[in-house]
Amino acid sequence: MSASLAAAASTASSANEAPAISVKDMRKCFGDHEVLKGISLEAHKGDVISILGSSGSGKSTLLRCINLLETPDSGEVRVDGELIKMKPGRDGNQLPADIRQVERIRANLAMVFQSFNLWSHMTVLENLVAAPTHVLKRPRAECLEQAEALLKRVGIWERRNYYPPHMSGGQQQRAAIARALAMNPKVMLFDEPTSALDPELVGEVLRVMRSLAEEGRTMLVVTHEMGFARDVSSQVMFLHKGEVDCLGEPKEMFARPSTQQFKQFITNFNK
Amino acid sequence: MDYNFYLSTMWSVLKALPLTLEIWFFGIAFGLVIATGLTWLRASGYKSGEYFTRAYVFVFRGSPLLVQLYLIYFGLSQFDFVRHSPILWPILRDPMYCTIVAMALNTAAYESEIFRGALRAVPVGQIEAAKAFGMSPITRFRLVTLPIALRLALPAYSTEIILMTKATALASVVTIMEMMGTAQKIQHDTFRPIEVLTCAGVVYLLLNLSIARLFAWVEYLLSPHLRPAPEQSQQIKPVPEVL
Numbered sequence: 001m002s003a004s005l006a007a008a009a010s011t012a013s014s015a016n017e018a019p020a021i022s023v024k025d026m027r028k029c030f031g032d033h034e035v036l037k038g039i040s041l042e043a044h045k046g047d048v049i050s051i052l053g054s055s056g057s058g059k060s061t062l063l064r065c066i067n068l069l070e071t072p073d074s075g076e077v078r079v080d081g082e083l084i085k086m087k088p089g090r091d092g093n094q095l096p097a098d099i100r101q102v103e104r105i106r107a108n109l110a111m112v113f114q115s116f117n118l119w120s121h122m123t124v125l126e127n128l129v130a131a132p133t134h135v136l137k138r139p140r141a142e143c144l145e146q147a148e149a150l151l152k153r154v155g156i157w158e159r160r161n162y163y164p165p166h167m168s169g170g171q172q173q174r175a176a177i178a179r180a181l182a183m184n185p186k187v188m189l190f191d192e193p194t195s196a197l198d199p200e201l202v203g204e205v206l207r208v209m210r211s212l213a214e215e216g217r218t219m220l221v222v223t224h225e226m227g228f229a230r231d232v233s234s235q236v237m238f239l240h241k242g243e244v245d246c247l248g249e250p251k252e253m254f255a256r257p258s259t260q261q262f263k264q265f266i267t268n269f270n271k
Numbered sequence: 272m273d274y275n276f277y278l279s280t281m282w283s284v285l286k287a288l289p290l291t292l293e294i295w296f297f298g299i300a301f302g303l304v305i306a307t308g309l310t311w312l313r314a315s316g317y318k319s320g321e322y323f324t325r326a327y328v329f330v331f332r333g334s335p336l337l338v339q340l341y342l343i344y345f346g347l348s349q350f351d352f353v354r355h356s357p358i359l360w361p362i363l364r365d366p367m368y369c370t371i372v373a374m375a376l377n378t379a380a381y382e383s384e385i386f387r388g389a390l391r392a393v394p395v396g397q398i399e400a401a402k403a404f405g406m407s408p409i410t411r412f413r414l415v416t417l418p419i420a421l422r423l424a425l426p427a428y429s430t431e432i433i434l435m436t437k438a439t440a441l442a443s444v445v446t447i448m449e450m451m452g453t454a455q456k457i458q459h460d461t462f463r464p465i466e467v468l469t470c471a472g473v474v475y476l477l478l479n480l481s482i483a484r485l486f487a488w489v490e491y492l493l494s495p496h497l498r499p500a501p502e503q504s505q506q507i508k509p510v511p512e513v514l
């Protein structure tokens with residue numbers, strides 16, 4: 001009895017608070033190819049959602065549509081309850097209505113890319129302070145201090161004056177994660193953060209991501225790391241051909257795959 | 272060898288160097304301004320802007336600089352409205368100004384192509400990262416696109432500047448007594464083309480050598496990220512012993 005009351009209370013409190021990210025019925029076509037066929041997703045504060053799927057299933061596109069690196073054809077995105085306003089474009093598609101709003105929201109959704117995309121002409125430290133000083137308009141000294149602390153945290157403080165091409169992939173990706181953290185983002189978007197790394201470098205990046213999950217960061221992680229999805233995430237979403245095939249609590253999903261596709265997907269991985 | 276003649280010729284040619292540098296400097300300075308405008312027009316996304324820049328590049332890259340110079344200096348003064356214009360005439364009746372105008376218009380065509388190529392070569396990921404971190408288009412351009420594009424454009428741009436140094440010699444055909452004009456006058460007076468043209472050639476060579484070195488230095492300063500990493504360059508691997 002008391003347990004059900006507590007459960008009811010917790011649902012009530014999470015219902016009052018707007019989800020950190022909510023996506024409703026998102027669709028996206030590239031030419032004739034429909035990549036996203038109406039995807040909905042909700043991430044509350046502290047959720048770590050792993051998005052799995054074979055290549056071409058639309059998982060990266062979904063992530064890129066959330067911060068509008070790709071413009072979704074339809075559907076809505078809300079960040080902290082705030083709807084990203086869209087307007088009809090010329091040929092039936094839609095466009096962001098207010099680019100300022102998009103920029104403001106993007107600053108709250110730091111992204112980590114598969115190929116790091118650190119700015120190659122800046123040192124690591126400059127990479128970390130560029131956006132906080134120029135986008136968030138925070139004082140440079142404060143940003144530098146925070147940047148050094150973040151670099152210590154991800155274990156590459158010694159490389160703070162290095163240029164990205166002079167570092168290993170794992171170090172670059174950790175720098176990229178630190179760059180994302182420097183924005184104090186509400187949600188972090190990871191687009192296959194370990195897929196471009198040599199196998200022996202994957203671990204160091206996953207360790208950093210795991211520590212972020214443990215401190216309660218809200219994260220959307222597109223990944224092929226089954227271990228991370230199973231052990232770290234609070235929810236797993238499996239996409240198949242542009243649709244949500246199944247969604248749920250990771251331990252349960254991996255132990256008893258509810259759909260044929262997901263079962264096949266994880267068996268292929270374990271081979 | 273008549274060293275005295277070499278020395279006196281060299282001295283005369285060197286006295287004309289400031290005039291050469293003046294044409295060169297204003298030619299590339301105005302050229303850069305026009306090229307920037309053209310590049311912006313081309314990148315602006317307006318169809319009319321793109322057509323205009325394409326036509327501009329077609330005309331000014333496709334015809335000899337000498338033809339353009341003659342058209343501007345001899346050709347434009349044929350028109351009454353040019354001769355009666357209080358703005359155009361003071362510029363177009365002066366051979367010095369005409370040379371600078373011709374050079375600027377000509378180099379702008381090449382430079383705008385260099386800049387267009389450099390802008391297109393900026394890796395998409397670098398710009399996407401800037402977008403994803405909420406940078407506005409202006410911030411994005413200033414912090415990411417421009418610095419990368421400048422580095423990409425520099426080698427081709429330095430070549431264009433060297434071509435422009437040599438193109439200043441064309442000013443001699445519209446009565447300007449810069450280095451080439453001076454050399455030609457001495458040659459006509461003395462009938463000693465080898466000595467005279469060698470002197471002029473050497474000065475052009477040295478001039479271009481210093482320009483090339485200057486650009487190489489700027490390139491070096493701007494590209495620490497393309498050089499070997501600090502440790503690697505200091506750590507010289509020992510040569511393996513042959514068994």
